[in-house]
Amino acid sequence: MTHRPYRLPSVFEDDYYPYSAKEKYYFLFGKFCSEYFLGDFKFDFKIIDLLKEKYGHYQEFRIFKTQQLYYRGKENREDFKYLIILKKNWLFGINQYNSGIYYDINEEHAELEELKTLISSCIIKSEEKPHYYVIVKANHYEHDLALERCFVRKQDLKIETHYNDDFLFVHQKIESFINEEESGLVILHGIQGAGKTSYIRYLINHCKKRIIYLPVDMVDIIANPSFLPFILNYKDSILIIEDCEELLLSRSSSKGMNSGLINILNLTDGLLGDSIQLKLICTFNAPLTNIDKALLRKGRLKAMYEFKKLTVDKAKSLVSLKNLKISTVTEPMSLAEIFHSSDYNFVNRENNIGFKI
Numbered sequence: 001m002t003h004r005p006y007r008l009p010s011v012f013e014d015d016y017y018p019y020s021a022k023e024k025y026y027f028l029f030g031k032f033c034s035e036y037f038l039g040d041f042k043f044d045f046k047i048i049d050l051l052k053e054k055y056g057h058y059q060e061f062r063i064f065k066t067q068q069l070y071y072r073g074k075e076n077r078e079d080f081k082y083l084i085i086l087k088k089n090w091l092f093g094i095n096q097y098n099s100g101i102y103y104d105i106n107e108e109h110a111e112l113e114e115l116k117t118l119i120s121s122c123i124i125k126s127e128e129k130p131h132y133y134v135i136v137k138a139n140h141y142e143h144d145l146a147l148e149r150c151f152v153r154k155q156d157l158k159i160e161t162h163y164n165d166d167f168l169f170v171h172q173k174i175e176s177f178i179n180e181e182e183s184g185l186v187i188l189h190g191i192q193g194a195g196k197t198s199y200i201r202y203l204i205n206h207c208k209k210r211i212i213y214l215p216v217d218m219v220d221i222i223a224n225p226s227f228l229p230f231i232l233n234y235k236d237s238i239l240i241i242e243d244c245e246e247l248l249l250s251r252s253s254s255k256g257m258n259s260g261l262i263n264i265l266n267l268t269d270g271l272l273g274d275s276i277q278l279k280l281i282c283t284f285n286a287p288l289t290n291i292d293k294a295l296l297r298k299g300r301l302k303a304m305y306e307f308k309k310l311t312v313d314k315a316k317s318l319v320s321l322k323n324l325k326i327s328t329v330t331e332p333m334s335l336a337e338i339f340h341s342s343d344y345n346f347v348n349r350e351n352n353i354g355f356k357i
Contacts, residue, residue: 021083025091025102033091034105036112037235038119039098040210047094047122051084054118058087130154132204132211132240135218135230145221145230147212152204159202161318162335163195163310170305171199174281177302178207181236183273185264185300186281187248189288190307193336196283200240209279210237219247223259231267231278238279245284248291261292269300309334 025033048063055061062085080093080100091102092115101115133147159171174186188196204211212234214222219241221227231239241247247260266272268280279302288306295301309332310318316329318338326338 021080021091021093021100021102024083028085028091029089029104031089031104033089033102036101036103036116037098038100038116042097042124043094043099043119044122044124045082045094047099047119048082048084050118050122051086051092055086055090060085060087130205132213134213134215135221137218145226147234150213152201154205155198155201157198157202161321162198164308164314167305167307170303173303174203178203178209178238178279181277183268183276183278184280184302185268185295186279186302187288187291187295187304188281188283188307189286190305191309191334192285193334194307194309195335196285196307197242198335200242200281200283203238203281207238210234211240212237213240213242216243219244220260222247222263228263228267228272232272232276234278235275236277236279238281240281240283242283243285244282245286248282248284248295258292261295265292265294265300269297308332310338 022033022035025031052061064083064085065081080098081095082093084092084094086092089104089107090111093100093102099119101112101119103112129151131149131151134150136146136148137144159168163171177184177186188199190196212231222241247258247264249258249261264280267276267278288304296304309315311332312329315333315338318324319326319329322339324338
């Protein structure tokens with residue numbers, strides 16, 4: 001039996017038991033729902049007027065102003081300022097920094113895309129510094145994880161000028177993958193100083209999705225049972241793991257079961273991948289040898305690239321473009337060598353410190 005919205009005002013007004021948006025949906029329409037959640041953006045509440053124009057003629061259309069924050073035990077409940085019944089089987093929630101669409105998965109896909117576009121048009125653009133999130137241990141307990149916000153500097157980097165010509169196509173594939181609602185894996189490897197970290201910084205500066213960074217000293221946490229429940233809270237995010245050679249080792253050559261690798265395989269494909277839509281970017285400095293073949297499977301691996309020194313012609317062009325004080329370029333150079341050519345060299349100097357034997 002389908003419940004009419006006007007028969008259940010207590011679903012929205014009951015302070016004793018604050019129902020979640022999904023519970024409200026079930027009580028209203030008698031079925032479970034799918035959810036599209038958009039967070040970490042500041043929203044203009046003109047979206048309410050736009051929704052009135054689009055859905056106001058439906059009999060079910062209602063706007064409810066709710067309390068801002070609820071707690072039930074340790075679980076953080078609804079944080080929507082407004083909940084809006086758009087029409088039968090469609091519920092929308094919004095506050096200043098989050099919004100959510102709750103809908104019947106069997107409804108027309110075009111309707112959801114139209115709503116996404118409408119919501120996106122009401123995102124307030126800010127001049128906030130580019131930022132990402134670092135996974136940290138929370139509350140001083142070994143298995144409790146949290147995200148800590150960090151900022152990066154803006155950089156003047158262009159794919160066409162700072163990398164070899166063959167990287168542009170790979171970059172376009174990575175951009176396309178990031179914007180899709182699916183999970184998968186990107187592998188970036190190569191020599192030190194060739195631009196892997198600079199490219200990650202580029203993504204942080206230009207990507208609108210949440211970017212999560214896993215520090216090198218916490219890579220082992222991927223094998224911990226607490227990691228999957230934690231990362232499942234951040235659907236459609238980008239997870240960056242640097243220097244992860246050991247994590248990607250082939251199961252046939254590693255000692256014992258590589259639980260971290262198994263979790264990566266599950267997150268980038270299969271049932272978990274369908275649910276979380278995580279975009280995993282792994283980088284390392286070693287050559288691409290002895291990694292597990294399952295990581296390279298079509299469907300899971302979205303892009304792969306080996307960073308090398310810039311060709312002589314490419315290096316010359318970059319030196320000229322940036323007006324750098326490098327007299328001649330006669331051999332391939334890495335980005336580090338080009339931009340830090342004048343830095344003091346602390347190694348391989350003729351005047352050695354210490355005893356000479």
